[in-house]
Amino acid sequence: MKSNIPFKLFVNCVLVKGANRSTICDLQRNDVRVIPNDLHDLLAENEGKTIDEIKKQYGNEFDEIIDEYFQFLYYNEFIFFSKQVDIFPKLSMEWADSTIINNCILDIDENSNYNILNVLQQLNDLQCRYLEIRNFKSAKIEVISNVLKFLKESESSIQSVEILLPYFNGIELWIASTQEKYVRLHFVRVFKSPFNKNIAPKGDHKLHVMFTKQDYQNELCCGKINQSFFSANMLAFTESVNFNSCLNKKLSIDRNGNIKNCPSMQYGFGSVASTKLKSVVTKNDFTKVWNISKDKISICKDCEFRHICTDCRAYLENPNDHLSKPLKCGYNPYTSEWSDWSKNPLKKEAISFYNLQAVTEKP
Amino acid sequence: MILLISSKYDVSTNNVVRWLNYYGINYVRLNTEDFNPLNHFSLSNKSSKLTINDIDISTITAVWHRRGRLRHVPNSLNNLGKVTDYLKKEEDSLVKSIETYLRSTKKYIGSYTSEVENYKLEHLMMAKECGLNIPNSIITTSKKDLIGFYNSHSQIISKDLRYPINIKTSDVSINSIGTFKVTDELIQGLDEQFAPIYAQEYIEKEFEIRVFYFERRFFSMGIFSQHDEQTQVDYRNYNTQIPNRCVPINLPLDIEKQLLSFTDKIKLNTGSIDFIYSTDERYIFLEVNPMGQFDWLSKNCNYHIEREIAKEFMEV
Numbered sequence: 001m002k003s004n005i006p007f008k009l010f011v012n013c014v015l016v017k018g019a020n021r022s023t024i025c026d027l028q029r030n031d032v033r034v035i036p037n038d039l040h041d042l043l044a045e046n047e048g049k050t051i052d053e054i055k056k057q058y059g060n061e062f063d064e065i066i067d068e069y070f071q072f073l074y075y076n077e078f079i080f081f082s083k084q085v086d087i088f089p090k091l092s093m094e095w096a097d098s099t100i101i102n103n104c105i106l107d108i109d110e111n112s113n114y115n116i117l118n119v120l121q122q123l124n125d126l127q128c129r130y131l132e133i134r135n136f137k138s139a140k141i142e143v144i145s146n147v148l149k150f151l152k153e154s155e156s157s158i159q160s161v162e163i164l165l166p167y168f169n170g171i172e173l174w175i176a177s178t179q180e181k182y183v184r185l186h187f188v189r190v191f192k193s194p195f196n197k198n199i200a201p202k203g204d205h206k207l208h209v210m211f212t213k214q215d216y217q218n219e220l221c222c223g224k225i226n227q228s229f230f231s232a233n234m235l236a237f238t239e240s241v242n243f244n245s246c247l248n249k250k251l252s253i254d255r256n257g258n259i260k261n262c263p264s265m266q267y268g269f270g271s272v273a274s275t276k277l278k279s280v281v282t283k284n285d286f287t288k289v290w291n292i293s294k295d296k297i298s299i300c301k302d303c304e305f306r307h308i309c310t311d312c313r314a315y316l317e318n319p320n321d322h323l324s325k326p327l328k329c330g331y332n333p334y335t336s337e338w339s340d341w342s343k344n345p346l347k348k349e350a351i352s353f354y355n356l357q358a359v360t361e362k363p
Numbered sequence: 364m365i366l367l368i369s370s371k372y373d374v375s376t377n378n379v380v381r382w383l384n385y386y387g388i389n390y391v392r393l394n395t396e397d398f399n400p401l402n403h404f405s406l407s408n409k410s411s412k413l414t415i416n417d418i419d420i421s422t423i424t425a426v427w428h429r430r431g432r433l434r435h436v437p438n439s440l441n442n443l444g445k446v447t448d449y450l451k452k453e454e455d456s457l458v459k460s461i462e463t464y465l466r467s468t469k470k471y472i473g474s475y476t477s478e479v480e481n482y483k484l485e486h487l488m489m490a491k492e493c494g495l496n497i498p499n500s501i502i503t504t505s506k507k508d509l510i511g512f513y514n515s516h517s518q519i520i521s522k523d524l525r526y527p528i529n530i531k532t533s534d535v536s537i538n539s540i541g542t543f544k545v546t547d548e549l550i551q552g553l554d555e556q557f558a559p560i561y562a563q564e565y566i567e568k569e570f571e572i573r574v575f576y577f578e579r580r581f582f583s584m585g586i587f588s589q590h591d592e593q594t595q596v597d598y599r600n601y602n603t604q605i606p607n608r609c610v611p612i613n614l615p616l617d618i619e620k621q622l623l624s625f626t627d628k629i630k631l632n633t634g635s636i637d638f639i640y641s642t643d644e645r646y647i648f649l650e651v652n653p654m655g656q657f658d659w660l661s662k663n664c665n666y667h668i669e670r671e672i673a674k675e676f677m678e679v
Contacts, residue, residue: 010587010608011611012608012663028608028609028663029605029606077587077590080587080608082569082570084569084644087612087613087614088585088610088611088612088613089611089612089613091664091665092611092664092665092666093665098378098381098382098384098385098670099381127384127385234662238665
């Protein structure tokens with residue numbers, strides 16, 4: 001600590017002010033610290049001054065608390081001291097991505113009959129990089145294997161595949177043999193499993209497998225906001241500052257073959273059997289939700305977690321307002337309290353609007 | 364058509380390629396791990412012509428030479444001991460000549476020749492001529508002179524002149540530990556005469572600076588390695604648990620000017636340059652890596668360097 005040299009926040013430790021408190025989002029070390037709004041304001045207003053100057057500004061009345069604040073900041077390496085504060089520019093908040101569609105969700109059930117390989121071909125033309133395939137009722141392992149085989153043989157732009165499927169006897173063997181063959185398979189989530197188990201990637205294997213006893217019956221399970229999904233990194237943060245943190249550059253095909261922003265959304269853009277993906281993704285109607293950043297969403301815009309949070313535009317607290325906060329969020333940024341969203345009496349109407357009463361949520 | 368010469372494992376090349384696709388820029392990529400047949404490099408008074416891997420190089424408008432160099436010796440000749448050594452030497456002169464030829468006929472960014480002839484002492488001399496601060500340095504074979512240098516500085520460090528040591532035989536394995544502090548015991552253990560040792564004054568730093576240079580543009584990053592014992596001497600002794608703070612930095616204009624005249628002097632149109640910002644408030648030039656990595660720099664500073672590189676080829 002050097003109290004006579006100007007202090008500066010490392011620019012990758014970004015302050016986000018909420019209604020009741022603030023956060024320091026450490027985008028380099030993926031760390032989030034909640035701080036009082038007083039400290040936020042102290043930092044925002046005094047960056048580039050020395051601690052001695054700041055103390056003096058407050059008539060040396062709060063020296064102790066100022067010391068405490070700065071010890072916390074210095075100890076966690078959120079700040080540094082230098083006479084050269086001017087050579088450190090602001091961090092660019094630009095988000096840029098070299099794809100037309102970055103990620104895609106394909107829902108498949110026993111009645112789905114759309115041509116999945118044709119979709120994959122079109123996704124390659126859109127430079128899509130991430131694919132999630134979801135099986136709700138039964139595991140369509142022959143379809144999944146065909147997809148992985150196709151991606152490998154066609155050297156597709158899709159490099160990473162995530163799969164959601166229900167448990168079946170012999171699934172562990174199937175996963176083991178599939179991961180040997182297809183390095184693009186990065187995540188498998190097995191639900192309705194007799195056990196809970198988490199297998200982290202190890203050595204050369206990039207695959208992460210998660211078994212959960214929970215049941216996911218359909219797309220209604222999606223959209224939950226939870227602290228465990230928070231992530232403080234440069235890519236996610238800058239995307240959230242500029243774009244919607246769930247739907248930006250996302251494309252989905254629901255189980256009936258309808259092109260959508262997300263399978264849970266009501267509005268579709270035609271059947272994939274008769275509509276080219278490329279013609280949809282250039283439509284303003286399709287891309288306009290990409291621009292709904294957290295700063296535009298009511299309540300979220302007052303939340304200190306807004307730029308490290310996921311979003312959901314499918315299930316809204318007020319279904320008639322497209323800028324309403326996610327229904328499945330239990331956090332109140334005005335009181336800083338978390339509660340169970342599904343038990344909130346104020347959300348009852350919206351819950352029945354979306355027929356969510358009987359749904360088990362994705363953790 | 365753009366020609367990319369790189370390693371198939373280079374992340375930055377992969378990212379640039381995505382942007383080339385995004386902008387619809389045509390390219391062909393040759394990887395340094397593969398054998399690349401040389402159809403012909405023909406020279407005469409009337410004309411010269413080059414075809415590699417069935418690519419007529421006259422159709423190439425610009426080259427980005429990102430990593431390594433092409434291999435023109437078939438893989439079957441790779442395990443013939445001294446014969447292979449000889450063939451590789453011949454190949455080396457061929458590869459350098461092809462680079463010189465291409466450099467004179469088209470936009471050619473990056474250089475294998477600069478990478479292998481990356482002599483730290485020459486660069487120090489040139490940097491000094493351009494007005495940049497350099498650390499006090501000595502190269503000596505004499506214990507007496509080394510002790511003299513050691514005694515006239517509070518602390519000194521040592522590093523390699525060109526190649527990090529990497530020797531593996533059946534009974535020994537010697538690996539470079541990078542830059543290290545020279546201690547009393549180390550010096551005492553030396554003979555009166557030894558092979559040239561490269562030593563420099565140890566500079567107390569406030570932070571280090573890594574500059575990625577590309578076609579007259581600078582992308583600079585401050586690295587706060589001072590708080591961490593593991594990275595105090597050299598940030599490349601990475602701490603992966605708690606990474607050093609890395610943030611964007613704007614070099615002062617006069618330093619940028621001096622750097623520009625330096626890169627002109629050593630004929631470098633891309634590369635990575637290391638500086639120290641010392642506790643006595645000086646920018647001190649350390650060294651250049653013509654084919655250095657910049658992926659971490661681009662990500663930490665949110666510079667999108669890969670996109671800027673792709674855009675550079677849009678205008679060709």
